[in-house]
Amino acid sequence: MVFYFTGTGNSLYAAKYLDEERISIPQAIRRENPVFRAESIGVVCPVYGHEMPSMVKDFLRKAEFRTGYFYLILTYGRIHGGAAELAESFLGSCGKKADYINTIMMVDNFLPGFDMNEQIAINPEKRVEKHMVSIKMDIDGRKRYKQPVSEEDRDWHQAFLDRTAGTLVKKPLYYVTDECIGCEICTRVCPAGCIRLEGRKAVNTEENCQMCMACIHHCPEKAIKLTIPEKNPDARYHNEYISLTEIVEANNQRTE
Ligand SMILES: Cc1cc2nc3c(=O)[nH]c(=O)nc-3n(C[C@H](O)[C@H](O)[C@H](O)COP(=O)(O)O)c2cc1C
Numbered sequence: 001m002v003f004y005f006t007g008t009g010n011s012l013y014a015a016k017y018l019d020e021e022r023i024s025i026p027q028a029i030r031r032e033n034p035v036f037r038a039e040s041i042g043v044v045c046p047v048y049g050h051e052m053p054s055m056v057k058d059f060l061r062k063a064e065f066r067t068g069y070f071y072l073i074l075t076y077g078r079i080h081g082g083a084a085e086l087a088e089s090f091l092g093s094c095g096k097k098a099d100y101i102n103t104i105m106m107v108d109n110f111l112p113g114f115d116m117n118e119q120i121a122i123n124p125e126k127r128v129e130k131h132m133v134s135i136k137m138d139i140d141g142r143k144r145y146k147q148p149v150s151e152e153d154r155d156w157h158q159a160f161l162d163r164t165a166g167t168l169v170k171k172p173l174y175y176v177t178d179e180c181i182g183c184e185i186c187t188r189v190c191p192a193g194c195i196r197l198e199g200r201k202a203v204n205t206e207e208n209c210q211m212c213m214a215c216i217h218h219c220p221e222k223a224i225k226l227t228i229p230e231k232n233p234d235a236r237y238h239n240e241y242i243s244l245t246e247i248v249e250a251n252n253q254r255t256e
Pocket residue numbers: 005006007008009010011012045046047048049050051075076077078079080081106107108109110111168211212213239
């Protein structure tokens with residue numbers, strides 16, 4: 001059994017490789033009694049500012065895992081900043097412990113930092129599949145391991161905290177342009193359910209926004225923009241092996 005959180009599909013791609021029984025965290029977090037039993041249970045999610053998304057943390061606080069083997073896989077784009085150690089420490093704060101924590105470097109979907117076309121072009125160098133094969137072998141063999149973290153990794157995280165005081169981006173983070181055609185895709189890919197249509201135009205309330213950027217990356221008209229400079233406002237990304245339908249199934253919070 002593997003739980004996953006994804007904005008642009010990288011973490012779902014990894015989760016699909018690791019286990020056939022997959023459960024989306026934005027759906028699972030709504031369960032009344034989140035107690036899960038399986039021989040092996042994993043969580044796969046991206047890192048934001050080297051840490052897990054707030055919804056994943058909320059889920060980890062709430063859920064009870066009855067399992068003989070618990071693992072965490074963190075996807076990231078360029079600098080993990082000691083994500084394994086930060087995740088281990090977070091788990092400790094809610095009375096949980098992982099047998100295995102590792103990271104996988106994939107396309108970096110952080111629009112203020114990266115041009116998505118360049119990210120896609122350099123993706124083969126990251127050898128994603130090779131790393132996934134090795135992580136799957138570890139997990140299937142029930143290996144106990146935490147990715148080592150260096151002083152340099154910790155310095156990256158400290159520099160990030162000093163620079164941002166832990167707040168990645170200030171709100172409002174997005175605006176919707178007149179290019180919006182009211183297709184409602186953004187309202188369905190949002191794991192926090194914070195976008196709605198007013199008239200024929202999307203409005204992002206950013207309430208409980210996870211900053212996953214799914215809304216921006218999946219908008220067919222590129223009508224959602226950041227209020228801070230983007231490296232390339234015309235380039236967007238989604239994992240090539242994950243369909244829009246899968247992202248909607250994972251994240252949709254609409255009931256009708
Ligand atoms: C708000 C935000 C913050 C991010 N912070 C980091 C980071 O600190 N380090 C990093 O290497 N990648 C960072 N990324 C990149 C993602 O972790 C990476 O692209 C991840 O694989 C996306 O997973 P997904 O496709 O499942 O959403 C960030 C992305 C976003 C949207």
